[in-house]
Amino acid sequence: MKRILLTIEYDGTNYSGWQKQPCQKTIQGEIEGAIFRAIGKEVEIFGSGRTDAGVHALHQTAHFDLDLPVPTSKIPDILNNALPADIVIKGAEEVVPDFHARFSIKRKCYLYQIYNSQIKQAFLANRMAWVRKLLDVKRMKECAKILIGEHDFRGLCSANTCATDFVRKIFAINIKKDGEYLSVSVQGSGFLYNMVRIIVGTLVDYALEKITLNDVKDALKNGDRSKAGQTMPACGLYLQDTIY
C-alpha cells in the first residue's frame, strides 16, 4: 500500500465543482471514475480543498491510497487516457502515509483573472471575469493593503459557510495589469467560502468607487458582509498552488 499525491489541472467550466455529488459531473467524481476504469480500484481521493462550480485549477492536489504495484511514474499517463481532455493529471508522487492533501497544507494560492476592456473577448467567456470600466490598479493595491495580515474574515465570505472560526491570514495580494489583462493573486493560510471572490470584488468595487476604504475596514472589524464588495463570478478563479 502506498499513498499517492496527484497534481491536477482542470478547466472547471463543465463541472459542478470539485466535490463528488450524486447525479452531477464533478472533478473528484471524474478522477475516481478514471482510477476505477484504468486501474480497476474503487478508491476515494482527498483533495486539498473543494473548488466551486466553474472554478478552475492550475495546480490542485489530491491523495489516495493504492495497493496495486502500479509504477507511480506511469500514473499520470494511465489516468489521462481515461479522463476527459479538460482534466489533466500533471504529476504523481509517493508521499509518506501520514501525509494528507487537505490537513498537511500550509498555504494556498489563488489567482483571479479579469479581462478589463470595453469589448468582450469570446475566448475568455469562461476563463476570466469581464469588467468594462477601466480599473485603477493603484486603488486596488491601496485597498489590498487593508486585507493583508491576520483578520476575522466573516464579513468577506458567503453566509452559507459552515465555518466556526473565521480568522485567516493573508500573506500576500499581488495585482498585475498587462494591457487589458488584470490578475490578482492571493496567498493565504486558508480561505472561507467565496472569500477570494469577495476579496477581489472588494478591490474592484473600491477601484470603481462603489465602496470606501472605511467600508472595507468596517467589513473586517464588524464582520458586516454588506460593507464589502461584490462576489466576483466563478469563471475568473483559479486554484494556483497548494504549499505543504
Added chain:
Amino acid sequence: MKRILLTIEYDGTNYSGWQKQPCQKTIQGEIEGAIFRAIGKEVEIFGSGRTDAGVHALHQTAHFDLDLPVPTSKIPDILNNALPADIVIKGAEEVVPDFHARFSIKRKCYLYQIYNSQIKQAFLANRMAWVRKLLDVKRMKECAKILIGEHDFRGLCSANTCATDFVRKIFAINIKKDGEYLSVSVQGSGFLYNMVRIIVGTLVDYALEKITLNDVKDALKNGDRSKAGQTMPACGLYLQDTIY
C-alpha cells in the same frame, strides 16, 4: 437601407459551425436571433464563408441590410448584449450596397494551433490540437514549400465537397514555434472543404515521417487524397482574417 459589415469573433466549441441549420445551435443562427431580439428585424446575414463545427474565428465577417435608423457605431454593443458570451461582435461598419461578405473577398487567412507537448493542457482541450511527439519545424517548412502557389488541391480536401473547380492559390504558409506552442498560418485565395486541416495534417505527418515529400507531390499532381496527411481536428482551427 444600409449594408452593414460585422466583424465577429467566436469560440466555436459549443456550436455546429457557422451555417444556420434546423434544430442546431450555429453562429449564424445565434447572430440572426440576436438581431431579431435586439433590433426587431428578421434579416439574413451573409458570412465570408462557413466554418465547421468546433472551428473558431478571430475575425469572421458577415454583412446584412438594415432599414432602421440604428446608428452603426452602436450595433456591436446592442448585439453583444443579446448574444451568448462566446460570440462577440468586434465591429460594425457601413459598406457600399454592392459589397458582399463572401463574393467581394480577395484573400482569407486561417491559423492552426498545436500544443506540442508530452502532457496535455486542460485549458487547451477545445482550443488547440494536441500532438505529443516533438514536431520538427524545419521539416514542416520544407513540406510547406511544396504547397505554396497555385495548385489543384483535390488531393488535399475532403471528398464531401461540392466544388467543381479545385484550383486554389496559397500565398503563404508561416510556421512558428514558441516553446510548446506551434502555429501554422495559411493565407490563400480561398479554401476547399477541410483543406486547411489537411494541409496542416500533411505538414505534421511529414514531420512525423509518416509520409514523404514525394507522397505530397503525388497528392497534388494526381489528386490522390490517400497520399496527403491526416485531417487535423477542428478545435485547432481559427479563421484569422478576411481580406477584401
